[in-house]
Amino acid sequence: MEFLKTLGIEGINPGTSTGRKHMESKETISSYTPTDGERIATVGVTSREQYDHVVEEAHKAFEVWKNMPAPQRGEIVRQIGQKLREYKEPLGKLVTYEMGKIYQEGLGEVQEMIDICDFAVGQSRMLYGKTMHSERPEHRMYEQWHPLGIVGIISAFNFPVAVWSWNAMIAAVCGNVMIWKGSEKTPLCAVAIQKIVAKVLKENDLPEGIFNLVTGDRQVGEWMTEDERIPLISATGSIRMGKEVGKTVASRLGKTILELGGNNAIIISENADLEMAIRATVFGAVGTCGQRCTSTRRLIIHESVYDQVKERLMSIYKNITIGDPLDENTLVGPMIDQDAIDLMQKALKEIEREGGKVIYGGEPLDEDGFYVRPALAEVQNHYNIVQEETFAPILYLMKYKTTEEAIEMHNGVKQGLSSAMFTLNMREAERFLSVGGSDCGIANINIGTSGAEIGGAFGGEKETGGGRESGSDSWKAYMRRQTNTMNWGDSLPLAQGIDFDV
Ligand code: UN1
Numbered sequence: 001m002e003f004l005k006t007l008g009i010e011g012i013n014p015g016t017s018t019g020r021k022h023m024e025s026k027e028t029i030s031s032y033t034p035t036d037g038e039r040i041a042t043v044g045v046t047s048r049e050q051y052d053h054v055v056e057e058a059h060k061a062f063e064v065w066k067n068m069p070a071p072q073r074g075e076i077v078r079q080i081g082q083k084l085r086e087y088k089e090p091l092g093k094l095v096t097y098e099m100g101k102i103y104q105e106g107l108g109e110v111q112e113m114i115d116i117c118d119f120a121v122g123q124s125r126m127l128y129g130k131t132m133h134s135e136r137p138e139h140r141m142y143e144q145w146h147p148l149g150i151v152g153i154i155s156a157f158n159f160p161v162a163v164w165s166w167n168a169m170i171a172a173v174c175g176n177v178m179i180w181k182g183s184e185k186t187p188l189c190a191v192a193i194q195k196i197v198a199k200v201l202k203e204n205d206l207p208e209g210i211f212n213l214v215t216g217d218r219q220v221g222e223w224m225t226e227d228e229r230i231p232l233i234s235a236t237g238s239i240r241m242g243k244e245v246g247k248t249v250a251s252r253l254g255k256t257i258l259e260l261g262g263n264n265a266i267i268i269s270e271n272a273d274l275e276m277a278i279r280a281t282v283f284g285a286v287g288t289c290g291q292r293c294t295s296t297r298r299l300i301i302h303e304s305v306y307d308q309v310k311e312r313l314m315s316i317y318k319n320i321t322i323g324d325p326l327d328e329n330t331l332v333g334p335m336i337d338q339d340a341i342d343l344m345q346k347a348l349k350e351i352e353r354e355g356g357k358v359i360y361g362g363e364p365l366d367e368d369g370f371y372v373r374p375a376l377a378e379v380q381n382h383y384n385i386v387q388e389e390t391f392a393p394i395l396y397l398m399k400y401k402t403t404e405e406a407i408e409m410h411n412g413v414k415q416g417l418s419s420a421m422f423t424l425n426m427r428e429a430e431r432f433l434s435v436g437g438s439d440c441g442i443a444n445i446n447i448g449t450s451g452a453e454i455g456g457a458f459g460g461e462k463e464t465g466g467g468r469e470s471g472s473d474s475w476k477a478y479m480r481r482q483t484n485t486m487n488w489g490d491s492l493p494l495a496q497g498i499d500f501d502v
Helices: 002-006 048-065 070-086 088-099 103-123 162-173 187-203 218-226 239-251 274-290 306-319 338-353 403-411 426-433 474-478
Strands: 013-016 028-032 039-044 139-147 150-154 177-181 211-214 232-236 255-259 264-268 296-302 357-360 375-378 394-400 418-422 442-445 479-487
Touching: 002 088, 028 187, 039 187, 048 150, 048 177, 048 211, 048 218, 070 088, 070 103, 070 162, 070 187, 088 103, 088 187, 103 162, 150 162, 150 218, 162 177, 162 232, 162 474, 177 218, 187 211, 218 239, 232 239, 239 255, 264 274, 264 403, 274 296, 274 306, 274 394, 274 418, 296 306, 296 403, 306 357, 306 375, 306 394, 338 357, 338 375, 338 394, 394 403, 403 426, 418 426, 426 442, 474 479
Parallel strands: 013 039, 150 177, 150 232, 177 211, 232 255, 264 296, 264 418, 296 394, 375 394, 418 442
Antiparallel strands: 028 039, 139 479, 357 375
16 A cells, blocks of 8 residues: 555554554554455554643643744645645545545535635634724724634544544644544544644744644543643534534633534425436535535435426436446445444344334445445324434435425434535525524535535534634634724723723
8 A cells, every 4th residue: 555655654554643652552442444354554543641742742732833923824734735745646535534524525525625724724824803092082092812722622533534634634734733633443644634734843943732632532632621720622424423522621711612413414406407406416416425524414405397307306316326436437435434334234134123214225234344325215204213314324215295395304413514406497495505404513505515615614503503713704713802802092981981080
């Protein structure tokens, strides 16, 4: 595997992955490739002692980093983006090999990192505060944004590198230092990124403690969420995990950015361009083997086009190439592991038990690796199983008659991440985007639910957690706002005209 060598992560990788070689770990976790279930390498698990060391190093690095002008921090991020461009292909391959998404998506994920670097470089000159007119004479009032300190980033296996970058690159230009806990299912991706970033820091004579990596399972995550030295935790993952993180961090009055599960739907209206709708649906439902938080899970189809859509989907699903994700002809790679397959199988049984019908696929393929045939099922929106996010390529088909009914079904779940409507009817489209329409953080017309660009704020409502990452003004969540009032006169007028003479 040439790309492992290029990235300097070939073979067994002892020691903790913080880049501090003198601290070797006793415990290790293994990285497996879902393509055939083989072990690729082992990575050291961060011990409590190492964790505390990392926090101290981060703290020291903050003193350096926060005092650098923001555009100079932007310059470091620019260099990281440049290195990611150089390593785009090997990194894309590693993402594919360790996580299982097809190579096109692996490359896309690295591109997403490059894009956020570019965005963050610009942002480093745009950490704007407002100026206000004071009610008092000879006073000036304005606000400034200061960094928070250490930002804890907990990311999931499905986007093993990009989610870190949306948080880390924005937080970095804001002046924060980072401690990243990647998924224990994709530790090598995190190590590869850490190495690239460490190189840039070294070339610039900056401490590696600006970007830190810790490795491990729940335990390491708990140290972070309980740690008062970390003012902000940004966590991506399941709703169950997010509720725990939210509770723990709230109990110490820390801040969180939560980006949790979705139960994303596409409404296909009778006014849709059906071919476009179907293409978007298939990419949304089977892309990343149904393991994106933005994956299309529910299809709400107008009754007049229901049969047509169902038949087209069945025929496309029959021809989807499933297999080695590094093979350019493959459209669907493996799921992450056996547990993921088991959960999918359980969900398929539940569908039938609740009265639904699996009309296509679902079965694991008889091969090494964790391959399944993506499934189509006819269901009712209120089924318990439909109300849940099953992190697998199962697409639920449902029928509607009126737009009201479609929107009600659409919003009738606990999650609120991404949503889409396919229609060429302007009234219907505007209605979907209006206050009475989709209740999600992302709402699209004539594009699917997944594959959001980094320029917009990414995240969702309800049990999706409410956090926003990436573009727009998401940077504000990584900073503390300070309101400043400056009296340049020689008297001391009080606000609200209060008279207080001493
Ligand atoms: C995720 O699955 O956690 O919109 C994020 C998308 C990607 C990000 C998905 N840009 O599908």
